[in-house]
Amino acid sequence: MGSAFSQTFPPKPVFSVEQIPDLTGQVIIVTGGNAGVGRETCKAKKAILNRYVAGKNRGVMMPPVEQRTANGYDLQFGTNVLGHYFFSTLLLPTLIHTAKNSPLAHGHARVINTSSSAVYFAPKGGIAWETLGIDTSSTAACRKLGTSTLYAQSKLGNVLFSNELAKRYADQGIISSSLNPGNLQTDLQRHVPWPLLKIMNLFLYPASYGALTQLWSGTSPDGESHSGKFLIPWARVGDAGPNSHDEKLAEKLWSWLEEQAKGH
Numbered sequence: 001m002g003s004a005f006s007q008t009f010p011p012k013p014v015f016s017v018e019q020i021p022d023l024t025g026q027v028i029i030v031t032g033g034n035a036g037v038g039r040e041t042c043k044a045k046k047a048i049l050n051r052y053v054a055g056k057n058r059g060v061m062m063p064p065v066e067q068r069t070a071n072g073y074d075l076q077f078g079t080n081v082l083g084h085y086f087f088s089t090l091l092l093p094t095l096i097h098t099a100k101n102s103p104l105a106h107g108h109a110r111v112i113n114t115s116s117s118a119v120y121f122a123p124k125g126g127i128a129w130e131t132l133g134i135d136t137s138s139t140a141a142c143r144k145l146g147t148s149t150l151y152a153q154s155k156l157g158n159v160l161f162s163n164e165l166a167k168r169y170a171d172q173g174i175i176s177s178s179l180n181p182g183n184l185q186t187d188l189q190r191h192v193p194w195p196l197l198k199i200m201n202l203f204l205y206p207a208s209y210g211a212l213t214q215l216w217s218g219t220s221p222d223g224e225s226h227s228g229k230f231l232i233p234w235a236r237v238g239d240a241g242p243n244s245h246d247e248k249l250a251e252k253l254w255s256w257l258e259e260q261a262k263g264h
Contacts, residue, residue: 004117008183008203013234015216023219025104062147063191072134074142076150081157084113085257099173110223111165112214113178115158119240122156123149126243127253159230159240160250166228177217177226181210182233209234
């Protein structure tokens with residue numbers, strides 16, 4: 001868990017919003033732009049149309065286990081992973097078309113998935129598949145695993161999905177990366193018990209810091225080399241741990257996501 005600890009105290013940022021190049025004529029789509037990291041990312045907006053960067057931030061952290069999505073999935077995995085998969089695949093035809101046809105795209109479109117340092121605390125094997133159903137046994141499995149581990153599982157899901165997206169669509173111009181934005185003061189901690197939150201606040205940074213890594217990857221020339229990479233605070237390349245390199249696990253997750261999205 002040393003990697004998670006080292007990311008709690010990252011070195012001084014070497015990238016700033018002043019280094020964002022001119023983005024005139026380009027599109028950046030940010031989910032969760034009304035609060036937290038998404039809102040801070042939107043503050044750096046610089047124009048519209050033709051190169052696409054899709055940054056997905058909106059998430060749920062440690063809600064009561066009994067809270068489920070409208071379709072009955074664990075709220076954290078349903079929101080943080082399944083929802084982002086569905087949104088990304090809806091955008092894929094446009095992303096690919098833009099990468100191939102827009103002179104501003106330079107042959108690629110970038111997709112950035114927001115993960116977390118919690119990725120290092122995912123359950124044994126990476127994903128507890130019994131928690132991903134929509135029946136009562138799945139709810140019981142979720143209760144047994146606990147909300148904090150379910151959150152970590154969903155954050156690993158972000159990384160695995162991002163890596164698989166990079167592998168499947170690299171030849172069509174898709175650059176897909178995932179990142180830990182840092183330990184930040186946002187409304188994401190709204191479900192965290194107060195005693196724990198009081199301790200966490202000692203190690204949290206202003207939300208504006210959280211936008212740095214995704215702005216770096218989404219707007220700078222460096223981002224062209226980030227496909228399949230895991231990025232860490234502030235604007236550095238890191239590693240999401242052994243589970244993130246399990247290609248069979250990533251393929252299995254992709255197949256599961258694909259199956260759940262059928263008919264929608």
